[in-house]
Amino acid sequence: MTPDHGELLYEGKAKRVFALPDPGQVLVEYKNDATAFNAQKKAQLEDKGRLNCQISARLFELLAVAGIPTHYVGLAGETWMVVQRVEIIPLEVVLRNIATGSLCRQTPIAQGTQLDPPLLDLYYKDDALGDPLLTDARVRLLGVADEARLSAIEQLARRVNGLLLAFFDAIDLQLVDFKLEMGLNAAGDLLLADEISPDTCRLWDRRTGDVDDRILDKDRFRKDLGGVMEAYGEVLKRVQASTSNPVNCL
Structure with missing residues (x-):
């Protein structure tokens, strides 16, 4: 069921944002769209929106x-979340605990290297x-x-990293970067x-x-490994089992 909402304020690659009567809040819809490589690769993955919404809410x-x-x-x-209305700072903050992906392509650091302390990168x-x-100068x-x-x-980012590292470790998941x-x-x-989901971690x-x-993340989609939604479902199952209290539903 679609909750009552006002006008569409913004649509991104993975979510839509709608106005609410309370000007301090907005309604976010998580979509089934999957994108990679700056939206050069696209697909519709059934149930993706629900899985990411539910994982994010619990986290x-x-x-x-x-x-x-x-x-x-x-x-x-199932796919709708009420959040405070914020002005997004145009920075993507990436925490890297283990070297992989672009870090290994752009530097001589070997794949799988443990980064201590974790590396924090900022992207525009x-x-x-x-x-x-x-x-920092830029x-x-x-x-x-x-x-x-x-x-x-x-x-704030390093506090979040420390908490998520411990949480995921307890459910046998390694938080590589996010x-x-x-x-x-x-x-x-x-x-x-x-959000905090297998799309962003x-x-x-x-x-x-x-x-x-x-x-168990979007790399399955990027690398054409298959089983994307099964992987996301496994993450939700473990997260739900470790956060047994019901999430805040309005």
Whole structure:
């Protein structure tokens, strides 16, 4: 069932955002669209929206209990989430615990290298530019965030990483790396936003040693490995089992 909502405010690759009567909140619909390589590869994957919405809701609530400020308010359906309205900071914050992907393509660091401390990378959120990697100096040049805001973003991201590492480890999942987005609400508070799901996290299954079978994230779609929704479903099953309390439904 589609909850009542106002006008469509924004549509991205994976979600739609709708207005609500409360100007401080918006309604987010998680779509079944799958994209990779800056939307050069596209597909419709049945049930993807529901799986990502439910995983994200449980992880947002887990983080909120630990004191992480998030935009999450509650679920409004299987694929619908009410969140605080935020102005997204145009930075993609990537935490890397294990070297893989672009880090290994762009540097001589070997695949699978444990990164201690975890590497934090900042990318400019702009599809037309290909979300380029930024230096601190470029962040300042662009006026995206000042020193105090950058420090707050890094501190929040590293707190989230520590909590998620421990949580996923307890359910036999290895958090390889992941992307976060943050925004400011009407009061100017810095909040964790967007989603936390197999679309935005690289997750490896500790219960298998096979380098392909262990992948339980969007790399299955990127690499044409098949079984994408089965992998996402396995992540939700383990997350649900470890967060037995029902999520906040409005």
